[in-house]
Amino acid sequence: MWLLQACDSTPPADPVAIARLIDGGEAATASIELKNQLQVKPDQAQLRFLLGRALLELGEVPAAEIELRRALSLGLPEATVGPQLARALLAQQRYKQLTEDFANTSYADASATAEMNTLVATAFRQQGNLTEAEQAVASALTHKPDHVPAQLMQASLKAARGHEPQALAMVSAVIRKEPENLQAWVLQGQLLYAQGDNSGAVDSFNRALRIRTDSVSAHAALIALHLAGADTTSAQRQWLAMQKALPNNPRTRLYEAKLALLRGDAKLARDITTELLRGGGGNVELLLLAGAAELTMKSPARAEALLSRAVGIAPQAEMPRLMLAQVLLHSGQYQAAIETLNPLMHRDPPPALAIPLLAQAKLMQGDAKTADQLFQRAAARQTGSNEITLAAARARVRLDPGEAGFEELRTLSRIDKGGDADLALISAHLARGQAPLALAAIDELARKKPEMVQVDELRGQVLLQQKKLEAAQREFERALQKNPQHYPAIAGLAGIELAQGKHAAAVARFEALRTQQPAHLQATLALAELQPETVEGVAAATKLLKEAIAAHPDLSAPRLALIELQLHSQDYKQAVATAQAAVVALPGEPALHDALGQALSANGEVQQAINTFGQLAGMTPSSAVPHLRVAELQMKKQDFAAARLAVRKALNAEPGAVAGLRLGAALAVRDKQLPQALAMAKEAQKRHPDDAAGFAMEGEVRVIMGDKPAAELALRQAVSKRDAAQAARQLHQLLLSDSRQAEAERFASSWLTRHPGDIPFLHHLAERALARENWSDAEQHYRRISEQRPLDAQALNNTAWLLVKQSKPGASDFAKRALKASPDNPAILNTLAQSYAHEGQLSKAIEVQRRAVSMAPEMGSLRLEMAKLYIASGDLALARDALGQLEKLKASPLAKAEARQLLAKLDSRH
Structure with missing residues (x-):
């Protein structure tokens, strides 16, 4: 032991001397000394703290944070370590963590408290929260009125509020008091540059460098100033000075990469940024530069990953979101681009560049x-x-x-x-x-930008709207020749295949894209949507959506899709759980609060739903939607007074909102206040003269008033307006109710000539034909629907049923197509069984009907049909058993009456 001690000739460190080295700009020397000391005695808290400070000065921020946290764990007071740890978080642009960990922090030492409050203010300002930043600075100056960093931050906040002259006066006062204050000279340079005084800014930054030649902020400010003026020569000269003073500083390397990218050497920029990221760097500026390098190197997937990290670190910052949105637009991820831009669009005013980017995304959608x-x-x-x-x-x-x-x-x-x-x-x-x-x-755009993949995509979309499927297909394929992974073109081709009934081919397209990009959001969402409505299909869709949430935790789209799936599957309890987790993860996303309210409502938690929509109203004060949600829930509770109050709030929030006026009119009709309902319809017409809604509302009210001529006049005005599909159905129904069959048919024919793709109108015509037992007309309408929508299970199933009803051939083919579109659907299985029986394939019919009964054993109508098939096959014992079981079920009185008649006939045979 004595021999080992004798060999250890390292003298004990003097913390005071090492601190002087760091303060004097010799952090590199200090860090070497500290590392040597800590190799011998690793548990010295004071030395760990000093090493953290030295590493901070050298720009090795992640390593500095590790050392500072070790010092804290070894018992050094938080008042000593806390401010330096906050500096480390600030240097890594982890602003949210800093404010969450240290806001409202105070120590017995007033100077430490003032220092921490100033750092908290800086973090709040970087998040765009000026009010909280000002409060933090005020707290700092309350604890220590002469705290210069707080005074400088106060000046910076004054400038942010538009009071630049006052801010400059405050900085000048600091400089008069402390002429060697480096931070004050840098801030003065920044303020002068913001006012357009470039020469004054350069003088201030150079004065800062005379105070300390290795000032990272002064070097960086001068390089940025020269680059902003497109003076790359001066920027390069300044960088060489920075390299001489700070050869190993990450910021020096960062600007080397930036200059390399500007002169076209994207490979060097990528190499440098990759090295910096591998070394633990991850601040927003580095990530943005790395993303730009990847884009230049035509690696959009890597650029997207880097820029997504930047958005995650600084969600309030503009540039990361703007750059990420551009990448997402280029790769055809339009919904993701919209979600990325939405937080910026909520600002007043939004960044200028965000608006045309959002316009492009909407256009491409x-x-x-x-x-x-x-x-x-x-x-x-x-x-x-x-x-x-x-x-x-x-x-x-x-x-x-x-x-x-x-x-x-x-x-x-x-x-x-x-x-x-x-x-x-x-x-x-x-x-x-x-x-x-x-x-x-x-x-014309293609002539200017022949390489632009969106040209072919846009042309394909327009041709698709014109029902020119083959021409649209060619355009989408041309887009994929330019970019084989361009999602909108893949989705366009898949949509055409779905329209042609080629479900497996469409699925294969999305699966192929997911093979190349496993985390591709739209492909994952599309695959989830294409899963069949079976227990297995819902489980597969759920798995896909959970994978999407894990890959994109900051986007609401996969969470909303999962909530919608769970609601559609009537798994209301799980929908509530998913929505609650989503709101915790993304508390500022209004759509998720809306989804939570709807899930709570579906789960029977009405009051909680009302409370949630109340919170949503606070988040979106200019939206009528949350109030209307409340109104609908109050109507279900039969609390019509509360519903009326909610409608008034909706119209106060969004005057003239059509949905609010429509619900208000419905409540007025219920109260027999028809003049008031009519006034609301007129208000909708006044505010939205080009929309059908207000005229359709008037038509409804006039019918209730018994004034059919006035109702018809309003509805005929409505069908000439925008979004008139519902009004067309109302006018057709009005003509039928007035016994004007021929005129109704002429209107229907005219409407469908002008709107051949109006599927709801075709469903309306089919239902009216069914009500009149006009099987032939109903069949034709459903056939027309299935031609346009080959996967419309209802239209296919009803066509099959109508063919059986009319003793026409081909019923089983339609039923099988319906079953493929909606597997294991008991109603479709029942139709298929009837189709087989109609075609004389009785054994197949019985087999399919047994499957239908097993899928829905409580449906009495299925057992009744089962009994009829057994009777047709001569198996009377099984028929009696099926009819006997039906008596125990909650079947309709008609079904039970028919079952008793069949039993009586069976008994009479003995």
Whole structure:
């Protein structure tokens, strides 16, 4: 032992001397000394703390955090370690963790408290929360009024509020008091640069460097200033000075990568950023640069992963979301792009770039109307002659839908080389239903941007809307030639295959994409949606959606899809659990609160649902939806006074909301306040003159008032407006109720000529024909539906039933197609059994009917049909047994009466 001690010649460290080394800019020397000491005695808390400080100065932040946490665990007071640990979190841009861990922290030492409160203020400011930042600074100055870092943060917050002169005066006061304060000179440079005084900013940053040549913030500020002015030569010169002063600092390497990317050396930029990330770096600036390098190297999947990390670290920051949205748009992940942009759109005002990005996503999703509105909004926010001209052109198109406005847009699209004006023109044409003109605009965009995959995709979408499946298919395939993993083109081809009844081929497309990109969100959601409605299918869909949630914990879409699946499967308790977990994970997402309220309502927890919708109303004060949800629940509770109050709140939040006016009119009708209901319909017409809703509402009220001519007039106005499908069904029903059969048929024919894809109207016609026992007409309507929707199980099943009813051939083929679309459906199995019996295949019919009964043993109607098949086969004993069991079930009185008649006939045979 003595020999070992004698060999240890390392003298004990002097913490005070080491601290002076760190404060004097010799952190590298201090860190070497500290590491040597800690190899001998690793449990020295004070030395661990000093090593954490030294590593912080050297920019080795993750390692610094580890050392500081060790010092804390070894018993060093939190008042000593806490502020430095907060600095480490701040340097890693882990702002949310910093505020959660240290907000409202106070120590016995007033200086430590002021230092911590200032760091908390910095973190709040970085999250965009100026109010809480100001409160934290006020707390710091209350504890220590002369705390200079707090004074400087107060000045920075003044500037953020738009009070730059006052902020500069505050910084100048600090500099007069402490002329060697490095932070004050850097902040003064930043404020001068923000005011456009570039030379003054350069002087301030250089003064900071004279105080301390290895000031990371001063070097970085000068490089950023030169880059902002596109002066890469000065930026390179400043970086060389930074490299000399800070050769091993990660920030030096970061700017080396940035400059490499700017001069076109993306490979070097990628190599440097990969090295920095591997070394434990992970701040937002590094992740953004790494993402940009990957994009330049044409690695969008890697760029997406890096930018997603950046958004996760700084969810309030603009640039990570804007860059990620651009990547998602490029890869065709439009819904993910929309979700990424939504938090920015809730700001007042939203970032200018977010608006056209959201417009593009909406356009590519087929929502041309919203896209056009967003493009108009974007144009109003931009400056410059072209942008002003574009805004004016869009305004003219909106106010005067004549050819002149579109010609102005077309002219601008010929000038614009970037394609934004072309996208705006395409949106405007599609919003007006002008497919040929939209296709011409797409052709013009293709001429400018032949490599742009969205050109082929857009053309395919338009052709798909025109029911030109083969032409659309060619366009989507052309898009995949440019990018084999472009999801919208894959989805377009899968949609065509589904329309042709090729379910397995569509599934295979999404599975192939998932093989290449296992975490692909849209492919996973599509596969989940395509699972059959069986116990096994629901389990498979649930597994897929849980995988999507694990891969994309910050997106609401997979969580919403899982909640919807559980509600559809009537697993209400699990839907509530999923929604509650979703709200905890993403507390600021209104759609998840809405889903939780609906799940609670479905599970019978009405009051909890009402409370949840109340919280949603607080989150979305300008939305009528939460109040209307409450109104509907109050109506179910028969509390009509509360329902009326909720409707009033809805209309206060969103005056003129159609859904609010419609529900208010329904309550007025219930109260026999027909003039009030009519007034609400008129208000809807006034506020939404181009929409059918208000005129359809008037038609409903007029019918109740007994004024059919006025009702017909209102409904005929409605069917000439936008979104008139429901009004068309109402007008047709009104004509039938007035015994005007021929006129009703003429209207139906005319409507379907103009709206051949109106499936609900075809269902309406089929149901009316069924009610009149006009089997032939009903059959034709259902056949027409199944031609457009080959997987519409209801239409296929009803066609099969009608063929049996009319003793026509082909029933079993339709029933089998229906069963393929909805496996193990007892009603369809029953139809298939009847089809087999009709075709003389009695043994098959009995086999299928047994399966139907096993799937729904409590359905008395299935046992009645089972008994009839047994009677037809001559097996009277099994028939008696089936009829006897039916008596014990909760079957309809008609079914039981028929069962008794059959039993009586069987008994009479003996």
